[in-house]
Amino acid sequence: MFSIVSDLYGYSAGIHMYITSRNHNLWQGIDDEFYSALESNSYYGMMCRKFYYMGSFLPDIFSDEAKVAIEKLIDILYEYRNHIEENCPFYIKDGTYNEVTAGLSQTYDMSHDLEKLKEMVEYAQSHGWSPYEKALIYGAYMHVIEDQYAHMIMQPSRYGYSYAVDPDSAIHWPILRPCETYYEIFSQTHIDDWNFIKDLYRGTLWQGGSFDPEDFVTNLPANWGYASFVSGYDVLGRRTDGWQDFDFTPVQRFIEASNLVGYLPGLTQEKLEAYLHGAAILLFLAYGYRRDNYNDIGGIFAHAEWKAEDIVDFWWDIGDEYFVVSGNSFLETLFSFPPIRTVIMWYIEGEIKNLLFQCLPTEHSWPQYFEDKEAMWKLFHNIPGPEHDYTYLGAVIGEGFPYAICIAVVNAEEDFSEGDTVLLLHTCVDGRVAKSEGYVSYINTEYTPTRMVIKGLPYDYRNYRPSGKIWRRYSKPHQLPSDARILLSVVEFYDEWADPPKPNERPTYSDEHSIAANDMVPFMKRSIEEGAAYLYGTMQISGINMNIWTISRKAGLLGGMYELPQGVDCIRQPGIISLHFEENGTPIYYKPYADENRYLSLYYDMITFGDTKIEIKARKADNSEMLLKEITLPGVNRYMGLLTIDTDEFGLFLSGVREIFANILTKRLSGTSYELMLSTDYEDAYNAHDEIRNNRVYQEWFAFGDPVRESGEDPFTNPKIYWPYVIQITAYGKLGAPINFIATPSTSTRITLTWQDNSNYEEGYVLQEQHAGSNWQVLDTLEANTESYTHYVSRYTDHWYRLYGYNSTYDVYSDTVYTWTTTSPILSDEGSLNNVAHKNLLRKNDTLWAV
Missing domain, CATH: 2.60.40.10 (Immunoglobulins)
Known part of the structure; x- marks a missing residue:
C-alpha cells in the first residue's frame, strides 16, 4: 500500500489529487469547457472529476514499486476469491487477473514524458473531444507538471532551509532521496480537505434499464462508493456492477492518443483498466473511509494519531462484510444465523487481532516510527528476513480467515535458539492451508499454543503438520535490507546533525500541501501552456542542454550545509533552476577570457518564496570579501536573468582578487536583514563540520570541499559532481603590462x-x-x-x-x-x-x- 501512495517519485498520490482538486481554475482561459465541467455538480461533472483525479496519479502506477504492489494484491485476492462476495470490488474477475498476471512492460520514465503528454493534450483538443473524454489525459499531464515542482522546487527548498546533513550511506540513493521519503509520507498528513476522495470513489445511482455508467442523462451521482472507481447501485442501495464490468471512454481516448504520439507504446485499454482497479483498492486502503457516511475519510494519512491497532481496525472494517465463508453447508447455515455468526466472528476477530498486535509495535502513533530511530527499528524488526526450516506445534484456525500456526525453528542460527516458539500468520482455504511459507510474526518461548485453538469447527486442524520454510525476523540493524539500513542512518543523522525544522519530523511539512496548491499555481499554469519549455528535468539554457533536475536538487543539499543563527526564521531557500557564470553569453566554469570587449555575468533562474537577494562577490588573496553586484528579488515569483560585471567595473577590483562567487540570501521574517542560504563558494561551510567533511556523500558530490574547477571538470555535463563552482581570477582579467x-x-x-x-x-x-x-x-x-x-x-x-x-x-x-x-x-x-x-x-x- 505504501508503495503506491508514497512512491518516492515527486508528490504522493494524496498530494497530487489534492493539488489537482483545488485548482480546477488552472484550465480557465486554456480550456473553458473543461473547467466548467469540473465545476459542475451534475453526474457528468462528477464523472469528469473522477477521471481527472484518476489521471493525477496514473503515471506513478508504472513505477516498479507500484506495479509489484498491484500485482501482488490482485494475485492474493484472486487466489481467495471463493471467500469474497462476488459482487464487490475485492472480487477479482478473470479478465483483470489475466491482464495483471501478464505484467506491464511500460516504465516510469516513459509515463513521465512531459513532451509526449503535451502532444496528447493537443491531439485531444484538436479533435474536439469532450471534457469527459479528455479528463484522464489532462489529469496525467497535470501529474507530470506537478512533479516538476515537487522535484525541483518544493523538496530542495524544504531541505535546504536550515542545517541538515545526509549520512554517507545516502551515496547509494539519488540526490535528496532520504528527504523525499519523508516529504511524500508526511506532507499529505496535513491535508485539511479530503473530499476529493468522495468523487474518486463515488458510485452511480442506477434508475432502471440496462446499467451504463456513461449514461449521463438517466444516472445520478450516488451518495456512496466503495473501493472501486466506478460502482453501480440500484434504488435500494444494492451494488449491481462495477469497474471490472465496463470499458470507459476516457481510458479508450487515453490509449488512442498514447498510441498516436508514442507515449506508452503497446499499452491496451484492458490492461490499463486492470491495473487501475488494483490501484483503486490500494489507494482506498490508504485514503478511504469506513462504511458509515464517509467516517474517517482520508484513512491512514488523515489520522496521524492512529496507532497500529487503529490501522488494523480500519482495514478490518473495510473488508469485513465482503469476505465470507463458503464451501461447507454447515458453516454456511451456521453463519447465516446472525447471533451465532456474530459470536464466532467476534472470537476469531479478537484472536487474530491479538496475534497481529503481538507482532506489531503499538505504543506510538504511526508517524513516530519514521521520526525516531528506536521506533523505526521496532518497525523494521518485523520485516521478513532469511529462511529457516521449522516444525509444527499447533494452530489457531478460522475457515476462510487468516490464522496462525505455531512452529519451532529447526536449524537455529544466531537469532534463534533451539526450542523458540514462533507464530506464523497463514491462511486456510477450503479446509486446507493454502501455502507452506510465511513470515515470522512473534517469538516467545513461553507461548502455549493449545489455548489459541478454536474448537467446534468441522475440521480438526490440530493434527495438521505443515512443513516448509520460515523467514527469520531481523534482530540486528546490519541484517536489514539496504534501503531500511539507510533510513535508520538517516534518522540517526537528522536527529544529531539537523537543526529545527528537522527533515525527519512530521511538523516540518505542515505547509507543503498549501504552498504546492497555492503559491505554485501561476507557474503550473505556464507549464500547462508551454510544457517542457517552461520547466523540465532537462532544458536548453544558454545553448547547453542542462540537467536541471540534478542542479536543483543539489542546491537543496548545498543549502543544508548552511546554518541559520539560533532563533532566526527566514523565508525559505528559493528553488534553484540554474545558477552559473557566463562570459559574452557563453557558460564558463574555468579560466575565462576578458578584454575591453568582454564581460562576466551570473546567470540565474529560480522560483522565490519571498524576498530574496543574489550577490556576486570577490574574494581577495587575504581572504577578505568584496561585494561586486547584487539584486533583490521581491515576493513569490520566477526570476531569470543576468547579473553582469563589465570589464571597466571589474578592473576596479582586479588587484588582489583570486575568485568570484555567488551567494543566495533570504529575508528574515522579522526585520529587514537577510541571511545566507547557500553559496557557490562552499569551501568554508564544508570544512566547518566534521560530519560533512568526513562524509562520503559530500566528499564525492562536492569535490572534497573544493569549488574550483579545472578543464574537464564540467558542471554542465556532470552537475552531480562539479556544480556549483567559483570562477578563479588567476587567469582572468587583462594582465598589467610591465x-x-x-x-x-x-x-x-x-x-x-x-x-x-x-x-x-x-x-x-x-x-x-x-x-x-x-x-x-x-x-x-x-x-x-x-x-x-x-x-x-x-x-x-x-x-x-x-x-x-x-x-x-x-x-x-x-x-x-x-x-x-x-x-x-x-x-x-x-x-x-x-x-x-x-x-x-x-x-x-x-x-x-x-x-
Missing part, C-alpha cells in the same frame, strides 16, 4: 635591463631584442615576478628591447627601449633616432630601417 622598463649599458659589453612587475597573474616573461633591419627575436624566457636581466653583447652594437608578461590567456607588452653599447640614444616613438651618429636609422611600426 612598467618603467629601462635599458642601461653597464660596460661596453653588458646591458642591464630593469622593470617593475605590474601584475599578480603572469606565468612568466618573454624578453625580446631587435637589431637594425631585423625582426624581433626571443632573447630569453623568464620566471614570474622577475624584475631585471643582464645581457652580454658585442661592442658598438645597437639593441632594441621589449618585454611581455604572459599567462595561458594573454600576452601584455611593455614599452620598447633602445640602447647602444657605448651610448644611450633616446628612442622616439616614430621617425628618426634622436642621435646624431645614427641619423640614417629610422623606426617605423616597431621595425628599424637603415636609410
Whole structure:
C-alpha cells in the first residue's frame, strides 16, 4: 500500500489529487469547457472529476514499486476469491487477473514524458473531444507538471532551509532521496480537505434499464462508493456492477492518443483498466473511509494519531462484510444465523487481532516510527528476513480467515535458539492451508499454543503438520535490507546533525500541501501552456542542454550545509533552476577570457518564496570579501536573468582578487536583514563540520570541499559532481603590462635591463631584442615576478628591447627601449633616432630601417 501512495517519485498520490482538486481554475482561459465541467455538480461533472483525479496519479502506477504492489494484491485476492462476495470490488474477475498476471512492460520514465503528454493534450483538443473524454489525459499531464515542482522546487527548498546533513550511506540513493521519503509520507498528513476522495470513489445511482455508467442523462451521482472507481447501485442501495464490468471512454481516448504520439507504446485499454482497479483498492486502503457516511475519510494519512491497532481496525472494517465463508453447508447455515455468526466472528476477530498486535509495535502513533530511530527499528524488526526450516506445534484456525500456526525453528542460527516458539500468520482455504511459507510474526518461548485453538469447527486442524520454510525476523540493524539500513542512518543523522525544522519530523511539512496548491499555481499554469519549455528535468539554457533536475536538487543539499543563527526564521531557500557564470553569453566554469570587449555575468533562474537577494562577490588573496553586484528579488515569483560585471567595473577590483562567487540570501521574517542560504563558494561551510567533511556523500558530490574547477571538470555535463563552482581570477582579467622598463649599458659589453612587475597573474616573461633591419627575436624566457636581466653583447652594437608578461590567456607588452653599447640614444616613438651618429636609422611600426 505504501508503495503506491508514497512512491518516492515527486508528490504522493494524496498530494497530487489534492493539488489537482483545488485548482480546477488552472484550465480557465486554456480550456473553458473543461473547467466548467469540473465545476459542475451534475453526474457528468462528477464523472469528469473522477477521471481527472484518476489521471493525477496514473503515471506513478508504472513505477516498479507500484506495479509489484498491484500485482501482488490482485494475485492474493484472486487466489481467495471463493471467500469474497462476488459482487464487490475485492472480487477479482478473470479478465483483470489475466491482464495483471501478464505484467506491464511500460516504465516510469516513459509515463513521465512531459513532451509526449503535451502532444496528447493537443491531439485531444484538436479533435474536439469532450471534457469527459479528455479528463484522464489532462489529469496525467497535470501529474507530470506537478512533479516538476515537487522535484525541483518544493523538496530542495524544504531541505535546504536550515542545517541538515545526509549520512554517507545516502551515496547509494539519488540526490535528496532520504528527504523525499519523508516529504511524500508526511506532507499529505496535513491535508485539511479530503473530499476529493468522495468523487474518486463515488458510485452511480442506477434508475432502471440496462446499467451504463456513461449514461449521463438517466444516472445520478450516488451518495456512496466503495473501493472501486466506478460502482453501480440500484434504488435500494444494492451494488449491481462495477469497474471490472465496463470499458470507459476516457481510458479508450487515453490509449488512442498514447498510441498516436508514442507515449506508452503497446499499452491496451484492458490492461490499463486492470491495473487501475488494483490501484483503486490500494489507494482506498490508504485514503478511504469506513462504511458509515464517509467516517474517517482520508484513512491512514488523515489520522496521524492512529496507532497500529487503529490501522488494523480500519482495514478490518473495510473488508469485513465482503469476505465470507463458503464451501461447507454447515458453516454456511451456521453463519447465516446472525447471533451465532456474530459470536464466532467476534472470537476469531479478537484472536487474530491479538496475534497481529503481538507482532506489531503499538505504543506510538504511526508517524513516530519514521521520526525516531528506536521506533523505526521496532518497525523494521518485523520485516521478513532469511529462511529457516521449522516444525509444527499447533494452530489457531478460522475457515476462510487468516490464522496462525505455531512452529519451532529447526536449524537455529544466531537469532534463534533451539526450542523458540514462533507464530506464523497463514491462511486456510477450503479446509486446507493454502501455502507452506510465511513470515515470522512473534517469538516467545513461553507461548502455549493449545489455548489459541478454536474448537467446534468441522475440521480438526490440530493434527495438521505443515512443513516448509520460515523467514527469520531481523534482530540486528546490519541484517536489514539496504534501503531500511539507510533510513535508520538517516534518522540517526537528522536527529544529531539537523537543526529545527528537522527533515525527519512530521511538523516540518505542515505547509507543503498549501504552498504546492497555492503559491505554485501561476507557474503550473505556464507549464500547462508551454510544457517542457517552461520547466523540465532537462532544458536548453544558454545553448547547453542542462540537467536541471540534478542542479536543483543539489542546491537543496548545498543549502543544508548552511546554518541559520539560533532563533532566526527566514523565508525559505528559493528553488534553484540554474545558477552559473557566463562570459559574452557563453557558460564558463574555468579560466575565462576578458578584454575591453568582454564581460562576466551570473546567470540565474529560480522560483522565490519571498524576498530574496543574489550577490556576486570577490574574494581577495587575504581572504577578505568584496561585494561586486547584487539584486533583490521581491515576493513569490520566477526570476531569470543576468547579473553582469563589465570589464571597466571589474578592473576596479582586479588587484588582489583570486575568485568570484555567488551567494543566495533570504529575508528574515522579522526585520529587514537577510541571511545566507547557500553559496557557490562552499569551501568554508564544508570544512566547518566534521560530519560533512568526513562524509562520503559530500566528499564525492562536492569535490572534497573544493569549488574550483579545472578543464574537464564540467558542471554542465556532470552537475552531480562539479556544480556549483567559483570562477578563479588567476587567469582572468587583462594582465598589467610591465612598467618603467629601462635599458642601461653597464660596460661596453653588458646591458642591464630593469622593470617593475605590474601584475599578480603572469606565468612568466618573454624578453625580446631587435637589431637594425631585423625582426624581433626571443632573447630569453623568464620566471614570474622577475624584475631585471643582464645581457652580454658585442661592442658598438645597437639593441632594441621589449618585454611581455604572459599567462595561458594573454600576452601584455611593455614599452620598447633602445640602447647602444657605448651610448644611450633616446628612442622616439616614430621617425628618426634622436642621435646624431645614427641619423640614417629610422623606426617605423616597431621595425628599424637603415636609410
